[in-house]
Amino acid sequence: MTKFFKAALAVLISVGLMQFSIVDISYSEDQTSEGKIIKAIVVTNNKAISTETILSKIKTKIGDEFSQIVMNEDLKRLYATEYFTDVSIDSENYEDGLKITLTVEEKTVIGDITFKGNKAYTAQRLKQAMKSKPDEMLNMPLLAQDIAEIRALYVKKGYPGAEVKYELEVDKELNKTKIVIVIDERTKIKISKVNIVGNAHLKTGNIIKVLGTKPSWLFNPGIFKEEVLEEDVDKVKSLYDDIGYLDVEVAPKLDYSPDGTQLFVTFNINEGKQYLVGPINVAGNIVLTEKDIRSKIKMKSGKPFSRRELRDDMLAIRDLYYMHGYMDAVVDVDQNVNPTTSTMDITYTIDPKEVVYVGKVVIRGNTKTREIIIRRELRIYPGDKFDGSKIKRSKDRLYNLGLFEDISFDTEPSSVPQVHNLIVDVKETKTGEFSFGGGYSSIDQFLGFVEIGQKNFDALNFPTFTGGGQQLTVRAEIGMVRQNYNIGWIDPWIFGWHEEGSKVISAGSLQLTQDTRDNIYNPGHGYILNGSIEDAGGVFMGDKEYVKGTATAALYGTFFQKFVVELKARAGWSSPYGKSNSVPIYERFFAGGANTIRGYKERKVGPRDPGSDEPIGGEALLLGNAEVTFPIYEKILKGAIFYDIGNVWAKSGDFLKTGDYKSGAGIGIRVNTPVGPFRLDWGYPLATNHNDTKEGEFYFSISRGF
Numbered sequence: 001m002t003k004f005f006k007a008a009l010a011v012l013i014s015v016g017l018m019q020f021s022i023v024d025i026s027y028s029e030d031q032t033s034e035g036k037i038i039k040a041i042v043v044t045n046n047k048a049i050s051t052e053t054i055l056s057k058i059k060t061k062i063g064d065e066f067s068q069i070v071m072n073e074d075l076k077r078l079y080a081t082e083y084f085t086d087v088s089i090d091s092e093n094y095e096d097g098l099k100i101t102l103t104v105e106e107k108t109v110i111g112d113i114t115f116k117g118n119k120a121y122t123a124q125r126l127k128q129a130m131k132s133k134p135d136e137m138l139n140m141p142l143l144a145q146d147i148a149e150i151r152a153l154y155v156k157k158g159y160p161g162a163e164v165k166y167e168l169e170v171d172k173e174l175n176k177t178k179i180v181i182v183i184d185e186r187t188k189i190k191i192s193k194v195n196i197v198g199n200a201h202l203k204t205g206n207i208i209k210v211l212g213t214k215p216s217w218l219f220n221p222g223i224f225k226e227e228v229l230e231e232d233v234d235k236v237k238s239l240y241d242d243i244g245y246l247d248v249e250v251a252p253k254l255d256y257s258p259d260g261t262q263l264f265v266t267f268n269i270n271e272g273k274q275y276l277v278g279p280i281n282v283a284g285n286i287v288l289t290e291k292d293i294r295s296k297i298k299m300k301s302g303k304p305f306s307r308r309e310l311r312d313d314m315l316a317i318r319d320l321y322y323m324h325g326y327m328d329a330v331v332d333v334d335q336n337v338n339p340t341t342s343t344m345d346i347t348y349t350i351d352p353k354e355v356v357y358v359g360k361v362v363i364r365g366n367t368k369t370r371e372i373i374i375r376r377e378l379r380i381y382p383g384d385k386f387d388g389s390k391i392k393r394s395k396d397r398l399y400n401l402g403l404f405e406d407i408s409f410d411t412e413p414s415s416v417p418q419v420h421n422l423i424v425d426v427k428e429t430k431t432g433e434f435s436f437g438g439g440y441s442s443i444d445q446f447l448g449f450v451e452i453g454q455k456n457f458d459a460l461n462f463p464t465f466t467g468g469g470q471q472l473t474v475r476a477e478i479g480m481v482r483q484n485y486n487i488g489w490i491d492p493w494i495f496g497w498h499e500e501g502s503k504v505i506s507a508g509s510l511q512l513t514q515d516t517r518d519n520i521y522n523p524g525h526g527y528i529l530n531g532s533i534e535d536a537g538g539v540f541m542g543d544k545e546y547v548k549g550t551a552t553a554a555l556y557g558t559f560f561q562k563f564v565v566e567l568k569a570r571a572g573w574s575s576p577y578g579k580s581n582s583v584p585i586y587e588r589f590f591a592g593g594a595n596t597i598r599g600y601k602e603r604k605v606g607p608r609d610p611g612s613d614e615p616i617g618g619e620a621l622l623l624g625n626a627e628v629t630f631p632i633y634e635k636i637l638k639g640a641i642f643y644d645i646g647n648v649w650a651k652s653g654d655f656l657k658t659g660d661y662k663s664g665a666g667i668g669i670r671v672n673t674p675v676g677p678f679r680l681d682w683g684y685p686l687a688t689n690h691n692d693t694k695e696g697e698f699y700f701s702i703s704r705g706f
Helices: 051-056 068-080 123-129 140-156 204-210 226-241 290-294 307-323 371-375 388-400
Strands: 012-014 019-021 038-044 084-094 097-106 109-116 163-171 176-184 190-197 249-256 262-270 276-284 330-338 343-351 357-364 404-413 419-428 432-441 445-457 470-479 483-490 507-515 526-536 546-559 563-576 620-633 637-649 662-673 676-685 697-702
Touching: 038 051, 068 084, 068 097, 109 123, 123 140, 140 163, 140 176, 190 204, 204 226, 226 249, 226 262, 226 307, 276 290, 290 307, 307 330, 307 343, 307 388, 357 371, 388 404, 388 419, 637 676
Parallel strands: 038 097, 109 176, 190 262, 276 343, 357 419
Antiparallel strands: 012 019, 084 097, 163 176, 249 262, 330 343, 404 419, 432 445, 445 470, 470 483, 507 526, 526 546, 546 563, 563 620, 620 637, 637 662, 662 676, 676 697
């Protein structure tokens, strides 16, 4: 005799209908189903939802061992689909295992959506406002949202009394439901007149000017909106607040015409008593002079009190302290009514805290523009005292680039007390421009032009060529009499960073070279050795004193008759002496890029400034390059593969202590052109370099004889 028991599951909440459902599971054997092999799974009573779709939603599969826990989770998954109002499971013995039967009761499917009573909006427009769609499962909460959305459309168009309901026509045989939206638009109401009553100290015109509730006329539909009326009450109170009437009361009144088509809005005002400003005091550890602080206070004793002006004055005082580096300054204000004089006495209490210095400068939001383009415009740097004027100047310079539509500065605490990181947030704007036009004159006759411009051009950023802050303009003028073509390119920082002022370098140098190459332009055999020593300052005078040495060795060989290998090593060493504490930045060694270590950005290998992250070069250099070239097409086109390694160190002896070498590898082509040899390389970095993104770089060069 078959025994049944009910596994009373937790009450499940059907998300779609928010209804409670108890799920029953029946078994053919008492407590013996656990662990049996499932031989078959059957779905019954489904009409709109396919069996395959239902089975894809559960974890229980044919061939699995039966698990009560997994089955309970499957039930939850089926309810979570929001396809069903009820699900039951039956288990019975079948072919030395179990057969699982899922019996479902589906939610109805939306058949069609129609409308009755709609005149102000077409059925198509109303359907666009609905999230419920034909052939989807009927979701009652979603339908309720659709009804609310349709009513909001009518209110927006001037039908505040519109009623929107729905009717459901169910076809049980097809399990489909037709939705009929029934609309009673009522009467369209327009604002006929707006009156102001009780205003003795403000002109009616000044009040009317700020209101969003306005009568209907040629350029205004005059639609009444409750939320706008509430905003208008606050606007009127704000006007009175600015002239000291802090207790003003504003009560709107609505009156309708007999036929219900016109609305008359009246703002009843009870102005109350006016408050004037009493004594203004400054207290606390003010640090700055009281004269400077009072220069920021615009409210004056004896004038009408204004909460807005009070807030503005408080912010102005805080900004004054920000300008002097007190970024954590706190400005509190106490306002007290003096019952004797009916004035508002004000006291500003200031706690400046400590001076705050700049930690890191973090750039955010630049997806196309290179970070250096932003950093080089800043006038405040790590280690500086926060200075509001410098921040403002930095913001102005960034706006003047024309690359950003929004720029904001913020701070965040660092791990060091009294040091805050400066956050520069930018939002890039569209920098490309395309224009064309034409005209006619008696001299040029018909003339047309087309122009393409890019304000954020980067000649070295292949393939997008954007992000470098350069300006490129290409213009063509074509007419019946004349043709003009123009290409303009501007780089506002073409020479990059430079030191302030002028320096005189006076030096003597000695250089020795031994060259056994068979061809100096296209070597296939031999070697070249080169060494130089330079002494600046000392007996040669000048502003800087340092000694600098370089050595280069390159070996060339040919194999397989047409493959040429080049092995090159370069070393550099420098050191300051005498009155100089460091080698000038323009005399240091740099690496990274087309002629040193390919795969890395130009000059980006080696020491960097901790604030701007820009390369500052080093006193020692060691590089190694290996390259093989081979012919592709006669003597015109060659291919190349290469491997580069090396680094730059801040101090001349550092490379003896630690290697930390950067290496890159890649491929290239060499082309002999009529204007000179063309070279294009692509290199990929094999080692990480600071916080740079590890990605390939393109390099190209062309030389021309003259």
